[in-house]
Amino acid sequence: MSEKETTAVTMKKRGQFKDIRRRFAKNKGAILGLGFIVILVVCALIPSVIAPYGFDDQQLSRRFQSPSWNHLFGTDEYGRDIFSRVVYGCRISLTLGLVSVTISCVLGIILGCISGYYGKVVDNVIMRIIDIMLSIPNILLAVSIVAALGTSFFNLMLAIGIGAVPGYARVVRASILSVKEQEYIEAARSNGASDWRIITRHIIPNCMAPIIVQATMSIASAVLSAAGMSFIGLGIMPPTPEWGSMLASGRAYIRDYWYVVTFPGLAIMLTVFSINLLGDGLRDALDPRLKS
Amino acid sequence: MSDKILEIKDLVVHYITDKTTVKAVNGISLSLERGESLGLVGETGAGKTTTALSVMQLIPDPPGKIMSGEILYEGQDLVSMEPTQKREIRGNHISMIFQDPMTALNPVLSVGDQIAEVVRLHQKISRAQASIKAQEMLELVGIPGERYAEYPHQFSGGMKQRVVIAIALACNPKLLIADEPTTALDVTIQDQVLDLIEKLMREFGTSLLLITHDLGVVAEICQKAAIMYAGEIVEYGTLKHIYEKTAHPYTVGLFGSVPNLTVDVDRLNPIKGLMPDPTDLPIGCPFAPRCPDVMPRCVASPVPVTEVESGHYVKCVKFLRSEAER
Numbered sequence: 001m002s003e004k005e006t007t008a009v010t011m012k013k014r015g016q017f018k019d020i021r022r023r024f025a026k027n028k029g030a031i032l033g034l035g036f037i038v039i040l041v042v043c044a045l046i047p048s049v050i051a052p053y054g055f056d057d058q059q060l061s062r063r064f065q066s067p068s069w070n071h072l073f074g075t076d077e078y079g080r081d082i083f084s085r086v087v088y089g090c091r092i093s094l095t096l097g098l099v100s101v102t103i104s105c106v107l108g109i110i111l112g113c114i115s116g117y118y119g120k121v122v123d124n125v126i127m128r129i130i131d132i133m134l135s136i137p138n139i140l141l142a143v144s145i146v147a148a149l150g151t152s153f154f155n156l157m158l159a160i161g162i163g164a165v166p167g168y169a170r171v172v173r174a175s176i177l178s179v180k181e182q183e184y185i186e187a188a189r190s191n192g193a194s195d196w197r198i199i200t201r202h203i204i205p206n207c208m209a210p211i212i213v214q215a216t217m218s219i220a221s222a223v224l225s226a227a228g229m230s231f232i233g234l235g236i237m238p239p240t241p242e243w244g245s246m247l248a249s250g251r252a253y254i255r256d257y258w259y260v261v262t263f264p265g266l267a268i269m270l271t272v273f274s275i276n277l278l279g280d281g282l283r284d285a286l287d288p289r290l291k292s
Numbered sequence: 293m294s295d296k297i298l299e300i301k302d303l304v305v306h307y308i309t310d311k312t313t314v315k316a317v318n319g320i321s322l323s324l325e326r327g328e329s330l331g332l333v334g335e336t337g338a339g340k341t342t343t344a345l346s347v348m349q350l351i352p353d354p355p356g357k358i359m360s361g362e363i364l365y366e367g368q369d370l371v372s373m374e375p376t377q378k379r380e381i382r383g384n385h386i387s388m389i390f391q392d393p394m395t396a397l398n399p400v401l402s403v404g405d406q407i408a409e410v411v412r413l414h415q416k417i418s419r420a421q422a423s424i425k426a427q428e429m430l431e432l433v434g435i436p437g438e439r440y441a442e443y444p445h446q447f448s449g450g451m452k453q454r455v456v457i458a459i460a461l462a463c464n465p466k467l468l469i470a471d472e473p474t475t476a477l478d479v480t481i482q483d484q485v486l487d488l489i490e491k492l493m494r495e496f497g498t499s500l501l502l503i504t505h506d507l508g509v510v511a512e513i514c515q516k517a518a519i520m521y522a523g524e525i526v527e528y529g530t531l532k533h534i535y536e537k538t539a540h541p542y543t544v545g546l547f548g549s550v551p552n553l554t555v556d557v558d559r560l561n562p563i564k565g566l567m568p569d570p571t572d573l574p575i576g577c578p579f580a581p582r583c584p585d586v587m588p589r590c591v592a593s594p595v596p597v598t599e600v601e602s603g604h605y606v607k608c609v610k611f612l613r614s615e616a617e618r
Contacts (some may be wrong), residue, residue: 183395190348190390191383191459201409205400215332287400 010220022258023285030281033274040271043090051084056239064257074259076250080239082259086267089241093271097219097225103161105215106141108168113199116176121194126182127173130166138163146234156235160188160225164218169212175207182206220272243268296364297467297499298324298347303361305342305351313573316342318523319361324467329493329500331510334520337567339501341391343520344469347501348388349378365467384414387460389470389489393452393477403455404430404440410462422466424595429458433488450481454488461492468493469501474509486513507550511535519543522568522578522599529604539606541583577609585610 007145024030043050059079067074073082115126133141144160164219179185180203188202236242238249243264250260305317317339324330332340345351347363349370363370365386370378373386387410390396398406406424411417417425433454435447444452453473460468470489473484490513493500502514510517510531517534519527519542527540536545545563565582568574576591579582583590589609598611 054532091428183390183392186350187390187396187456188398189350189382189407189461192379192381193383193409193415194379197413201401202398206398222553 019185020285026280027281027284029277030285033277033281036270036274037278040090040094040274044094045091047084047091051081051087053081053084055085055088055241056080057084064253064260066257067198067259073263076246076260077253082246082263085241085246086243086263088244089264089267092153092236092240092242093223093226094162094242096153097222097271097275100157100161100164100222100226101215101219103158104168105211106162106217107162107165109172109204109211111165111169111171113176113204116173117180117195117199117203126169126191130169133166136217138225142225142229143232143234146229151234151237153236154189156226156229159229160222163225164222166245168214171210172207175210176203177261179203179206188225206285212279212283216272216276219275223268223271247262295326297326297366298322298501299362300343300347300366301362301364303343303346303363305339305346306357306359307355308357314570315573316356316523316570317346318573320518320520320523320525322518322525324499324501326466326577327493327497327499328516329502329514331514331515332501332503332520333507333510335503335567337570338520339523340505340520341471342523343465344388344471344501344503348382348386348470349373350382362385363401363431382416383410384463386467386469387463387465388552389453389456389460389473391472391475393449393456394457397452399444401445402441402443403435404442407455407459407462407590410459414463425462426458427611429462430451430455432461432492435456450477450485453477453481453485457485457488457492461496461498464496465498467499469503471503472505473502474504474506486549489513490586506549507546511549514526519546522570524578524607525605526579526607527605533601537601539600539604540579540608542579543612545582545584546577555607577607 047055057080061079062071062075063077063079065071065075065079071083071087076082076085090214103284111126111130115123141163142156142159145162146155149158185198185202188198193202223244225244226235226242227248230237230242230245231248236245238245246264247261247268250257250264253260300320300322302319302321303317304315304319307314307316314329315605317546318436320339322330322332332343334340342351342356346358347365347370351358358371361371365381370381373381395507398492399404404423404426406438407420407429411422411425412419415422423440427440430440430467431437435451435454435458439447444455447455453476458472468489473489474485475483476613486509489500492498493513500513502510504510514531516529518525519534519540521542526533527538527543529537533539534543535547538547542563548561549563563582568578568581574580574591576589576593577595580586580590587609596612597605597607600606600611
């Protein structure tokens, strides 16, 4: 009995994980994305080992040096090493992107599920609130949240996260509306499943594709909105290196010293790109229907 | 209590929208005994599926509404039951096989997990035990247990219907409702699936409410049959009553439209006309406009049910005994 028990469970586990891994490994783009993200995570974990200088080592005598072996990405207006600042910035920007996206994802999925599944009055109330939120410009919403709660890193992430909730709620609601009419949902109900179980086990897994796409896309906009917030002084305070604020402060010198904005910009772009690749790969690998 | 597992009394189900009211089921009564199988036959729109969904208490509300009547399962009224009690009964005591196996399985869960889920919903056992039970169910319906971790799209239609049957029977329900279980399958697979349902019914002592438009299927696995027309049961009795002592003109018409292998005919003999509009049913017999034996009495007022012989009920003016009733 126990032997059979273990075989049944391991068979199932191995079957699923092996398949997902195999399908993921086949996707070259996803592997590339994963590789770059691993590098970023390493940078975020041990920046002091990788960066040759500190993030706030100022030396005015070597300001605006162009990229060389000493300063890979050059130096900025205070003579700080841009490469080191980009490496240190990893931690802030990655945390910011992931946490704010998680906040908006979770809130958006909850709201979207409730309004899509229960419909009627609940749906109307939630969607009208969402409409109101959509009518407020994102940056204004974030500014008011930070202004109300006070300037801190967490409040910044919260503000950016809340601003992105309406997008998720609408995407989730739309896909739930189509999934909940499927016969297997009725079948699950005929088997005695509760609403909670139907939502978590049958509906959400079937709506994952648009959610993953939305999540990977919005990490980028989260990093950029944080830059905007830093720019008006409600976000990350200098000298903390954050890619968005590095872009904002280097903006004034873009005409003469291209490298001041290029490298932080490239970092954002590559991060977003690799997260998108990873997200696409995950979506395909997790969808059993695409198994070949 | 008697040995009746399911008793429907005067069930009326309407679908109410702003503009119209669709009278889907109009006062049907039937009963099903333990271990017995009943075929519910009728053409599209006769209210068969609505009846089945009422028993499961899964009528989409709105627009559907059970206007009156009782559905007794082992003497308890399902209509007035608490939602938690209903959930306890669904899947555990009464379960349902859906018409189209292609869409009745969740595409992102492995078939084994879907069977194990029902078991875990109703029995307090561990995940591992549930997956063993699921494997056993798979083997029982003739699918190797190794295919536990495979997904619905990797199975053929007939195999999927087997999985659906395995899910339905995983908790040994006392009553199985099969809503056209073979309609989406081809004839050879139909036969296999029916044999399987019959075999499992005998093994578990399950009662069956089989919904179909195929009189042949009913003849194969049912003991009793009820013929539905426009939300009413027009004839109800044992197979012998229905097939050999056919009474109601509609049932006669149904048999007339089935091809006969022994007689050479050029054309089938369909019932002329269409089913009445369920939003605007006539006062009298709904079949009167198409009936070959129509009498003035048919359209005048509702027709009562007559028991023409023990256990054989017909709802037709022709069989009313006293002149007074006519």
